[in-house]
Amino acid sequence: MKIKDVYLSDILFKNFVQLFYDLTGIYLKDYKKYLVEYRLCKIVGPDKPFKTYEELYEALLHDTKGDLRIQFTNLLTTNYTYFFREENHFHFLKEYIIKNYKTQNYMRLWSAGCSTGEEAYSMAIVCHEALGNMVHHYDIKILATDISMDVITFAMKGVYHYSKIRGNIEDHLLKKYFYFDKDKKTFTIKESIKNLVQVRFLNLMDTFPFTRLFDVVFLRNVLIYFDNNEKEIILSKIYDIIKPQGYLILGLSESLVGIRHKFIQLPHSIYQKEV
Ligand SMILES: C[S@@+](CC[C@H](N)C(=O)[O-])C[C@H]1O[C@@H](n2cnc3c(N)ncnc32)[C@H](O)[C@@H]1O
Structure with a gap:
């Protein structure tokens, strides 16, 4: 070109x-x-x-x-993403689910700036791995939102070419949660995973339409698009829709130095809301 x-x-x-x-x-x-x-x-x-x-x-x-x-x-918009990107965060999520599902009536997770859906579907796989059969009896859901209609349409389909998947997902998880089409060389997310994820349009600068509080919000590699003032507005809105002691997770290379916010900072770009 x-x-x-x-x-x-x-x-x-x-x-x-x-x-x-x-x-x-x-x-x-x-x-x-x-x-x-x-x-x-x-x-x-x-x-x-x-x-x-x-x-x-x-x-x-x-x-x-x-x-x-x-x-x-x-x-x-820049949509680079892949399954289980920055793996630490998915281990953290699994621990959170195992530790808390008995005391929480429900769990809501949010992939904010979900791009083509890999992050949200990785979260859904973690839910299955953490809860086993309980996943069908427990009220747990993942919201995946983005501002780009192209990526939303892609994410809703849940079909990924093998070249985009290889190396990022362990083989046993691929076999368990995807169908492989030999002719097209694509992996399609199974319904059991898709059913946990709702993909929606949402501009992070708009008013949030949520009625329930979130346990964990993944806002990874998205804040880079905004200036400091806008970052503060988005962080404050997210703070308000997280459960007490819930978590916000940013990309590993992102930092909130110089940005005003109310979260407690933990290692690995993880932030917690106070009680
Ligand atoms: C680099 S991708 C990050 C994908 C995923 N979170 C990850 O870390 O792999 C950033 C995404 O943020 C989305 N985005 C940018 N500005 C946004 C906004 N104002 N509201 C919602 N999504 C936005 C982009 O469309 C893009 O899909």
Whole structure:
């Protein structure tokens, strides 16, 4: 793909940044210009639906149906993820479930910024492994949310090409929780796992619509998109929807240094709500 067939001026880049911010609450910094060009040139260029970035921007402004805005959002969000990413957190979740299910009437887990679903389905596998047959008699559910409709649609299907799975999931778990299609070389999540997971659209900048409190919230590799002020708003909203002594888990490389929040910090990017 040639990026330089068309030129993205600094002014137009700023317009895209503003529009993306209005749509998602995510602020793209100046050094992301190359990324924006790279992502948008999939639909901008001599042989593409939009010949220039100006044309795309005008079309976005007049996009009354909203389809183009959805495509624009999908193109600019980063969806990298894989099963059992940062494994420590899944061990932690398993321990939490085993230790607490007898004293909790229900458990709610949330994969916030779930991307293509690998994180939420890994959590569901952990639920099965932790509870065994009890999983069918206990009120435990996982909510998986994202702002990109592309990844939500993908996550809902729960079908993964073997090349994306290999090496990340132990063989016995693959056999137990997936069907393998030899012709298509895809693994499909079994119903018993899918049934635990609800995949929904949710912009983390919007008001949260929840009626029940969460035990553990995975918010991993998502806060990178937001500035400090927005991070504080999101963390405060999440604090309010976590059970007392419940947990928030961030990506291992993420830190809340310089960000105001009410959580107690534990090792491995794990945060706990006070009683
Ligand atoms: C890098 S992925 C992280 C996936 C998974 N949590 C993990 O750690 O492997 C970040 C996800 O956050 C989503 N995201 C970004 N901004 C968001 C927002 N404002 N509301 C909801 N999801 C958002 C992106 O669409 C993307 O799928």
